[in-house]
Amino acid sequence: MDIVAELLNGSKLAISRAITTVENEYDEATEIMQKIYPNTGKAYVIGITGPPGAGKSTLTDKITKEYRSRGKSVGIIAVDPSSPFSGGAILGDRIRMNELTMDDGVFIRSMATRGSLGGMSRKTAEVVKILDAAGKDIVIIETVGVGQSEVDIVKTADTTLVVLVPGLGDDIQAIKAGILEIGDVFAINKADREGVERLNLEMEMMLDLDQSETAWRPKIMRTVASQNQGVVELVDAIEDHSTFLTQSGMLEKHRFERTRNEILAMLDEAIKIYLMKKVAGSKFESLTTEVNERKNDPYSAVKSVLSEVLK
Ligand SMILES: Nc1nc2c(ncn2[C@@H]2O[C@H](COP(=O)(O)OP(=O)(O)OP(=O)(O)O)[C@@H](O)[C@H]2O)c(=O)[nH]1
Ligand SMILES: [Mg+2]
Incomplete structure (x- = not known):
């Protein structure tokens, strides 16, 4: 069944399935949300x-x-x-x-x-x-x-x-x-x-x-x-x-604000995931050791990681 098409038609079964997908964070969730947006x-x-x-x-x-x-x-x-x-x-x-x-x-x-x-x-x-x-x-x-x-x-x-x-x-x-x-x-x-x-x-x-x-x-x-x-x-x-x-005009204002926060929250999450992928590993471990042993400070460490990642 085409969940999106059925959902847009108001089918209870499709609504129910779409919600389950979102609730359990199944892979199709994002695609469904994109299509219905x-x-x-x-x-x-x-x-x-x-x-x-x-x-x-x-x-x-x-x-x-x-x-x-x-x-x-x-x-x-x-x-x-x-x-x-x-x-x-x-x-x-x-x-x-x-x-x-x-x-x-x-x-x-x-x-x-x-x-x-x-x-x-x-x-x-x-x-x-x-x-x-x-x-x-x-x-x-x-x-x-x-x-x-x-x-x-x-x-x-x-x-x-x-x-x-x-x-x-x-x-x-x-x-x-x-x-x-x-x-x-x-x-x-x-x-x-x-x-x-x-x-x-x-x-x-x-x-x-x-x-x-x-x-x-x-x-x-x-x-x-x-x-x-x-x-x-x-x-x-x-x-x-x-x-x-x-x-x-406040309805429009509130909704704009909500959309903004929504995008920011999603960006925040995406950036965190991206960062963790980029940063994690032995290099990050040795950087942590350096900072922990006072051979480096966390402020400089963050700067160097950022400049590396954003290159
Ligand atoms: N006397 C009286 N009882 C009420 C009134 N409205 C609801 N009740 C009763 O209060 C009880 C709780 O009602 P619910 O609607 O389940 O309350 P709720 O806020 O949804 O409860 P939770 O979801 O558990 O937080 C039920 O037994 C209702 O019948 C009312 O206006 N007067
Ligand atoms: Mg209740």
Whole structure:
């Protein structure tokens, strides 16, 4: 089967195979990515993050259904469901989203990190492109917001939705501080619980403290995802942010910036590999010995290696 042609036609099987190829870093991955690249850049990407158990998957499910009712197709990437924090949520996610998997306009994929968070953001970005090229109007990335790697993953998104819940302990406040800067829209989920007003107030105060000069003030919405309450308004808020980004030219600016960082990161990797190939060997070993025995210094060593390699 011609994976690329089928993928561009939106075939679920082709999407699935392409993702597997990228996930396992098979040789064909680069060629597939190269061929589909011209067809990317059309999807709107939404990142959903927040503390473990906040209701991210439930919200993703409801948001997806809302987008479907608005005639949009949706691709979902659930990253790191195998996190120690979420103990076995992968199965729960699968069951809960079962209904969606029957829908031809929806594609869902879970990506396990297998302890390699580093390459995860790159792989997530590639899966986003696959879903984008396959014609999905909206691509949603769901990830537990507990660290820098997850924040990096979410940076692929045009709009970041941070899901919070009322009545959590103090250490969760710390997590909140870390993911507060990246939120364009906030959902106070489980708004059927106590402490909503307080959390809302705290959030508004934190946003007041934010000195950054962005014309967009993040919106704080309330949802009860399990009851499908507040979801229409939440999707409206996401759309408002999208409109803001488009009309202000910031969407284009952000995407340019992302493309730039992507090329730089790839260059960085390629140069490292090239250097290691060129430099490694007995010559490098003796150079190391020289420096280690103080017959040479590392600064001069780097200079001489560079001038040799760049010749
Ligand atoms: N009371 C209440 N429960 C909710 C609400 N939204 C989700 N839940 C429940 O909260 C639990 C966790 O929801 P998930 O959607 O799995 O949360 P998650 O953030 O995806 O969890 P992880 O992926 O494990 O971090 C489930 O039992 C949901 O049914 C809500 O608005 N109110
Ligand atoms: Mg989840």
